[in-house]
Amino acid sequence: MNINRVFGLVLICAMVLLAAGIASAQDMVTLRVWTGSSSPVENEFKEAQIAAFEEANPGIDVELLISPDYGTQIRAGFASGDYAEVFTVGQFDFPQWQHDGLLAPGSMYIEAQEDIYQGLRDAFTADGELYCAAKDFSTLALLYNVDAFAAAGVDAPGADWTWDDMAAAAAATTDDDMVGFSAAADKFRWMTLFYANGAEVFDMDGAVAFDSDAAIEALSFYQSFVADGTGDLPSNLNAGWNGEAFGQASAAMTIEGNWAIGYLNDTFPELNWGVAEIPVAPNGGRGTLTFTECWAVSSRAEGAVAEAAWALVNFLTGEGEHGGHAVAAAGFGVMPARAQFAELWSQTVGEEYAAFVTGASYATAPIFPLGFGDFDAAVNEATTLVMTMEEDAADALQEAADVAREIQAEME
Amino acid sequence: MSSVSAAASDAAPVRTQAQQNRADSAAGLSFVAPAALILFVFLILPLLVAFYFSFTNWSGTRPLDHPEAYEVVGLKNYDRWLVSGRRVDDFYRAVRNTLYYVIGVVPVQTVFALLLAVVVNQRWLSRKGFFRTAFYFPSITSSIVVSFIFLFLFSAGGPINAVLGAISPTYEPVAWTTNNDGLFHLFLESLGISEDTIGAWVETEIMDLEIWDWIAGPSVALSTIMALAIWTTTGTLMVIYLSALQGIPSSVYEAAEVDGATNWAQFRHITLPLLRPTSFFVVTLGLIGAFQVFDQIYVLQNDQTGRTTTSVAYLVYSTAFEGNSPNLAEASAIAIVLFVIIFIATLLQRRFVGGDRAES
Numbered sequence: 001m002n003i004n005r006v007f008g009l010v011l012i013c014a015m016v017l018l019a020a021g022i023a024s025a026q027d028m029v030t031l032r033v034w035t036g037s038s039s040p041v042e043n044e045f046k047e048a049q050i051a052a053f054e055e056a057n058p059g060i061d062v063e064l065l066i067s068p069d070y071g072t073q074i075r076a077g078f079a080s081g082d083y084a085e086v087f088t089v090g091q092f093d094f095p096q097w098q099h100d101g102l103l104a105p106g107s108m109y110i111e112a113q114e115d116i117y118q119g120l121r122d123a124f125t126a127d128g129e130l131y132c133a134a135k136d137f138s139t140l141a142l143l144y145n146v147d148a149f150a151a152a153g154v155d156a157p158g159a160d161w162t163w164d165d166m167a168a169a170a171a172a173t174t175d176d177d178m179v180g181f182s183a184a185a186d187k188f189r190w191m192t193l194f195y196a197n198g199a200e201v202f203d204m205d206g207a208v209a210f211d212s213d214a215a216i217e218a219l220s221f222y223q224s225f226v227a228d229g230t231g232d233l234p235s236n237l238n239a240g241w242n243g244e245a246f247g248q249a250s251a252a253m254t255i256e257g258n259w260a261i262g263y264l265n266d267t268f269p270e271l272n273w274g275v276a277e278i279p280v281a282p283n284g285g286r287g288t289l290t291f292t293e294c295w296a297v298s299s300r301a302e303g304a305v306a307e308a309a310w311a312l313v314n315f316l317t318g319e320g321e322h323g324g325h326a327v328a329a330a331g332f333g334v335m336p337a338r339a340q341f342a343e344l345w346s347q348t349v350g351e352e353y354a355a356f357v358t359g360a361s362y363a364t365a366p367i368f369p370l371g372f373g374d375f376d377a378a379v380n381e382a383t384t385l386v387m388t389m390e391e392d393a394a395d396a397l398q399e400a401a402d403v404a405r406e407i408q409a410e411m412e
Numbered sequence: 413m414s415s416v417s418a419a420a421s422d423a424a425p426v427r428t429q430a431q432q433n434r435a436d437s438a439a440g441l442s443f444v445a446p447a448a449l450i451l452f453v454f455l456i457l458p459l460l461v462a463f464y465f466s467f468t469n470w471s472g473t474r475p476l477d478h479p480e481a482y483e484v485v486g487l488k489n490y491d492r493w494l495v496s497g498r499r500v501d502d503f504y505r506a507v508r509n510t511l512y513y514v515i516g517v518v519p520v521q522t523v524f525a526l527l528l529a530v531v532v533n534q535r536w537l538s539r540k541g542f543f544r545t546a547f548y549f550p551s552i553t554s555s556i557v558v559s560f561i562f563l564f565l566f567s568a569g570g571p572i573n574a575v576l577g578a579i580s581p582t583y584e585p586v587a588w589t590t591n592n593d594g595l596f597h598l599f600l601e602s603l604g605i606s607e608d609t610i611g612a613w614v615e616t617e618i619m620d621l622e623i624w625d626w627i628a629g630p631s632v633a634l635s636t637i638m639a640l641a642i643w644t645t646t647g648t649l650m651v652i653y654l655s656a657l658q659g660i661p662s663s664v665y666e667a668a669e670v671d672g673a674t675n676w677a678q679f680r681h682i683t684l685p686l687l688r689p690t691s692f693f694v695v696t697l698g699l700i701g702a703f704q705v706f707d708q709i710y711v712l713q714n715d716q717t718g719r720t721t722t723s724v725a726y727l728v729y730s731t732a733f734e735g736n737s738p739n740l741a742e743a744s745a746i747a748i749v750l751f752v753i754i755f756i757a758t759l760l761q762r763r764f765v766g767g768d769r770a771e772s
Binding site: 071075078079080081092095096097099100101102184185186233235236237238240367368370371372373374375376377378380381383384387388403406 | 473475497499567568569719736
């Protein structure tokens with residue numbers, strides 16, 4: 001056998017293998033899946049979900065990328081037009097990404113949509129079309145220090161607790177070492193009261209109602225804690241955020257989300273604390289805010305790839321055991337997006353945290369429409385000015401609302 | 413000789429001076445080509461692309477191969493942030509904060525760096541290595557980590573307030589990281605002058621900001637960030653001065669000593685003039701770095717201090733990536749303006765510090 005023959009034989013073998021490879025690759029669908037990195041536990045959870053999907057669907061190959069700098073990563077992908085088939089979308093990015101035509105419409109594909117909480121569906125709906133399936137969510141609730149309440153002789157907040165009760169409790173628990181309420185200068189804290197009080201950014205006719213009486217009442221109430229010394233900003237309480245101020249017992253109450261559960265229990269194991277719903281507004285209304293993320297399919301996915309992509313999205317977020325059920329059973333803080341698993345989540349993390357999931361039924365995702373970036377900035381500024389006692393709520397809200405009106409006028 | 417070269421020019425031509433120059437420059441170009449290519453691809457090209465996009469309405473997320481990826485909108489983004497938009501005041505506030513930051517940080521860190529370098533360079537100083545390391549240490553520590561340490565040190569109940577409280581019993585704890593009061597405002601206040609008593613002229617708006625706001629001075633929170641910046645960068649600049657100091661031949665000083673020059677005269681008339689190119693370099697470096705301040709502000713800024721601590725560079729970031737409608741085109745426009753500001757500042761200081769040549 002001379003060397004040419006050997007070479008020829010090798011060449012033929014290689015070609016046969018290559019042909020076989022191409023044939024099998026044609027049957028395989030490859031999905032790129034991109035998402036952001038959060039806690040190690042949550043990353044492992046996502047990896048396990050994907051592994052289960054691959055096992056159940058041998059014809060689909062998933063390339064999972066968990067990126068620590070997801071925003072930059074996916075934006076670069078968008079700009080070049082070469083991005084993942086399946087990726088996560090935060091509620092605040094949704095309007096822009098939907099507008100930019102990056103997301104495939106999902107009404108036809110997402111399974112059992114009615115079971116997803118209304119507030120979460122609204123967050124990912126544009127022009128009546130549901131674009132993506134919420135994977136999990138968080139809400140805000142009232143955290144209270146059980147020991148401080150007992151020491152001050154205040155009853156633990158129940159479901160019928162009102163704003164007056166809250167103000168009274170804040171006054172009763174305030175002493176030399178502690179204020180009653182840690183009130184961060186963050187629009188996504190006081191706006192729980194805003195929605196509870198029946199205020200809206202836009203009224204039924206689409207006119208700006210951000211400076212309505214209900215809105216002013218809500219922000220004034222939030223400011224009143226700082227004004228009368230029964231509350232303070234976390235930075236004045238030696239803390240970086242509400243959770244820290246509450247954890248180190250500088251404040252008897254605060255408004256925070258379910259992400260605080262793990263933080264408080266790990267960082268302040270001695271702290272004896274409880275959760276209640278956001279207190280009932282004077283008009284009897286309820287409200288809270290929700291923050292969510294969804295799994296979306298790229299508008300560029302077509303045919304078999306699109307089918308596989310939606311199968312994956314339903315696998316990750318649907319009613320099956322690896323979707324909402326798994327999120328509930330994992331119990332690492334975020335809550336399953338489907339109402340049917342709420343009970344399971346409470347059982348997993350503990351019934352004492354049930355107020356977070358109760359809020360889901362009336363929670364609003366605080367998303368301003370696209371093009372209202374200046375309004376967003378104006379609301380931040382208004383919040384800062386009010387919470388540093390430089391302006392009263394009525395003036396600050398009116399200034400912000402005027403910005404929204406101006407934007408609206410320009411858009412028409 | 414001449415006959416040889418004449419004969420050779422027929423067969424294999426002898427290189428003329430011009431040809432030699434051409435060959436040399438080709439070799440030179442090929443040597444700088446890799447670096448030039450890298451500079452072009454990663455520095456010049458992005459700069460040009462940013463410049464181009466600053467005239468468009470590209471959101472930053474719409475794929476560029478999309479048929480309606482963006483439109484060219486001319487000077488609209490510049491107009492919106494510099495002239496007639498709703499957030500013009502935010503821009504000029506950021507400019508004001510950045511200017512105070514630069515004016516506060518650059519001279520102080522330069523003088524400190526020079527002093528430290530001169531001290532560390534003294535012959536009588538033992539354990540030079542220790543001091544060099546100690547002074548340089550903040551510079552090699554991650555600025556994010558340093559920022560967090562400062563956040564802790566300057567927090568309302570932190571060590572700084574505790575020490576000051578121990579020294580003076582009447583001391584009222586200062587909320588260093590959250591106080592928005594401008595230093596000049598506080599100074600005027602201590603003289604009994606307030607916005608209401610100083611006269612109506614301070615309410616005149618220049619570039620959407622009242623004169624009273626322009627003359628606020630750096631806020632307490634910004635001053636804390638400035639202190640941090642001075643502390644971290646002084647070390648780097650000290651090392652640059654140190655190497656320049658060691659480059660001054662000792663014979664110059666010996667000659668001066670023979671002539672009876674005092675230490676101060678030596679420093680004033682020998683060291684300083686000979687360090688002039690280094691000073692130019694150090695001030696330029698400091699200026700550019702200070703104008704671009706971002707990471708310390710990213711960490712130390714909080715909900716309450718946004719208006720007095722936001723720098724132009726931070727504004728670029730928040731416009732591009734934060735909030736309800738992130739907009740890369742507008743961010744590019746602000747970035748280009750920042751570039752122009754830095755360019756002008758560098759030209760100005762070239763006039764004042766006198767360029768990169770040593771005084772003869």
